[in-house]
Amino acid sequence: MKGKKKGGWTRRDFVKTAAVGTGVMAAGISFPAVITRAGTKDPIRIGCLMDITGALYTFGIWGERSTRAAVDRINAQGGINGRPIKLFVEDSATNVQTALRKLRKLIMEDRCDFILGPCNSGIAISAAPQVESMDTIFFSWGTSAAITGKKGNRYIFRGINNVRHGTIALGKVALKHVGKRYYCLGADYEWGRSLIAEFRKVIDAEGGEFKGEEFSPVGTEDFLPYLNKINPKEVDILVAGYFTADLLKLARQASEKGLIKHMEIIGGAMPTGLTVEDLGPAAEHIWFTAYGLRRIANIPEAYRPFNKVYRDAIGLDDEGRSIKDGKMAAVSYSWAAWEHVFWVKRGIEKSGWRSKDDNEKFMKALEGMSVEASVEFPQGPKTMRAQDHQVFTDQYVTKIEGGKFVVKGVVKAEDLMYEPEVDYTKQKI
Amino acid sequence: MSLKERGKRWILFGILLALLIVAPHVLDPYRRYILTELLMWGLFALGFDIIFGKTGLLNFGMSSFFGMGSYGFVLAVYHLHVNLWGGLLAAILVSLVFSILVGLLITRFASHYFVVFTIVISMILFLLAMNLREFTGGDEGIIIRLRTLPLGPWDVSLRSAITKYYIILGVVGTAFFLVLKFFDSPLGRAIVAVKENEERAKMIGYDTARLKLISFALSGTVAGLAGGLYPILNNNTNAEIFFWILSGKAVLWSVVGGVGTLWGPFIGAGILVYAEDLLSSWLINIYPILVGGLLIIIILLAPKGILGTIQSALMERALQKS
């Protein structure tokens, strides 16, 4: 058979080349690029990129619902400056590479004018240089500090507090009640590391005594090897840089190991998607910092009616559960996705933005803008700091007592101030 | 090969090349980007086809090489401030050294152990990359900004996506051409002989261990070169690249396209990347199931892949006529 090989390449080669070539041309020609100038009544194209599947799935689902509900509301009321919003939704699968690919699709193929990004710090940081080079404004509700720091740029806006605010609040409220000797455990990725780093600054400033730190890879099943290294006689506080499932595992294994008797856990985030029962016996020993509150009962009375409108729009009850299936939602965060849509609306209205040519005007409009508590901003009043595009709003510290979340302290925006790391206003567009 | 055959071959290459050169000007930016990515992924899958399709060793950890190449590029640019060519050179060197070392370690093992070794190595690299944050930047990675590219006496700006396309086309095209030539050469044919029947190859006098190592190193370097292209396209790289999912894709694309054909990886990558993009919005939930099913069907019913099956059919027809 081998010996009988004739021309070797001819016919096969032709088929190959023809196939590949035709494929390329067909792909190109069948979808020609059509670029039109945005007319005054053309829709404003907004891209919604969320972690709809993957580890951060709870945030993604509720983020997407919140975004959609906000867009529907705005469209029902006539759109922005008379222009309806066209929403494009993509799933990042909680994966940076996938997210970047979808980002390109939203911007290059769907020609989105604005991108509302996920509650994912790794993605936000990787996306920052991309959106800059593609001249598209990006909103993130990931909470790692670097997003509105050295790793960000003028195209990035964040409508939620970050871990720095969270840890400052914990420092002011929780540290009074617990000892000073601390050990840190965190999830080994951007957010976990950022949280622990910020927390250490805060604790050390209050005279904390550092006893060690370790980072566990995402998806760690067994925390015992980490917990074994903690000497309960020498440690008062366990700082846990985990969210949801990992926090749960850690809490449970810590209590199985008998650590809970000797120390308190300071969690970097609300246990999104989990109920008090889920947390088990460790529950009442954990201090949480909350960017938003899950129980309407805990929300300041003045904001409650606005918060209720938001919850009704996405189908949540007063305890933060989904009305449809009773599952715990990510309501302590997802309000940010709702509010981001309205930040876009405010920016467009104030600057008269018509197309991406007006991006700089939009940025200037948002820089320094203050908003009041309202249906559009149901979490409370906040100010978008000009230099780093970081919002400042009240931060809560909560704990579980008697089987329910209670607020142990509120730290006002003014008391959460820190020096901006950067000054984006100086960045030329 | 007769002069006429050779001439035909060159003409066909020329047509393909012409199409690829014209493509970026005809395509919209998004499709242009996808095509650029396809070239890179195709090269990556080619790396797999070399070690598996041509040598018979099933390497399930190709992401290791891709990652090493990509980090070689990024770290060289970031710390040593080399330009794009320096970066690519670094990518090649790093992956070459890495693949030689790993190859020395594992090519002597029997097929089943070999596979598992490649899987384990790749996972360990992933864990290390995620863990050694200060060095690799972890999941967030390292960002680089390459503004211009020295090309002879000129400095070409790298801002344009079209420029990037041509650079990648150039690199991929050259590498592919060299690989094709390699497997036409005596050394290449010796390697294929090892795959067909290792015992016989040994009896003929081939040093099969050395041949396998050479192929392994070539495979790793090609994949690493592809990895070096990634930061050109995306201005960054991150530790997630080492995750085994990428390795699986190389296998997937090659198997679907046609194992051993060297063109197959590009075809497989082309079809599947495009399909995934097309289906992404509405079929995303069952897409992996479809892919899994496709893999099973192909390996059982059409193990030569698309191109391989076409080639066989054509050969059958040619033989029948003769």
Next chain:
Amino acid sequence: MFDLILSQMINGFVWGWILALIAIGLTLIFGQLEIVNVAHGALYTIGAVGAYYCSTYLGHWGWAVPLSPLFLALLGLIIYLTTIRFSLGKEVIVTVIITYGLLFILEQGTLLIYGGVPRMIPNPIPYSIPFIGGRYPVYRIFCAAFSAAVIVALMVFLKKTRYGLWIRATRQDYETALNMGIPVQRVYAFVFCLGSALAGLGGVLAAPISSVTFNMGNNIIIDAFIVVIMAGFGSIIGTVVASLIIAMIIGVSAAFVNPVLAKVIGMAVMAAVLFVRPEGLFGEV
């Protein structure tokens, strides 16, 4: 420091038994069918998911102990009849690709049915005993003991029963077994189901310890592979020994370096063993 090392070693020993259960399924399937089952981790996951459903809807985790493995055996049978059966005797790539394709299908299926949210199951034995300056959960000790019992039962089954004999015979010499009238096809199917069931059982045991996620198998499969290579594909006792050794080495290393590097050390140990004995500690040449 000694306390730390000791407690890590014991924890490693306990995990080692659970790991052994999973790895044995892998090595049985390989020894018998020459299949590198890349989807083994997904089977483990499905076992754990089964534990979640039993715990939530049937009231207690205990139901999962018989039910999950049964379900997995059935699933294994379906998989065997529809795909694996056609790949026997072909080269490695065929079975690797098939099981790889299965991995996609099983994992995505689990994601669609069970969802992406990790969930916890209440600890079936929520007690801890005093242990070296702290406490140690009794449940983990139970897991180790239970795994050991199952493995012993398995070995008895293979040595003493007729089916066990058939399995060993088919493994030793396919041709002769066929000629002796042993229903080889059925034996193969049985082994695949058995291996799947064992993976599922491992998942059931592991579920209450940490949490149940749709892709939890991806982590453990690496450890299982390391163990199986080090032991030598096909040897049950070897797999147990290797599991215990590796788990303890990783455990103790984790006392000194961070647990990720400890895993790297585990792999280095495996590599070292293989250089001295390429067929594995107990493998047959």
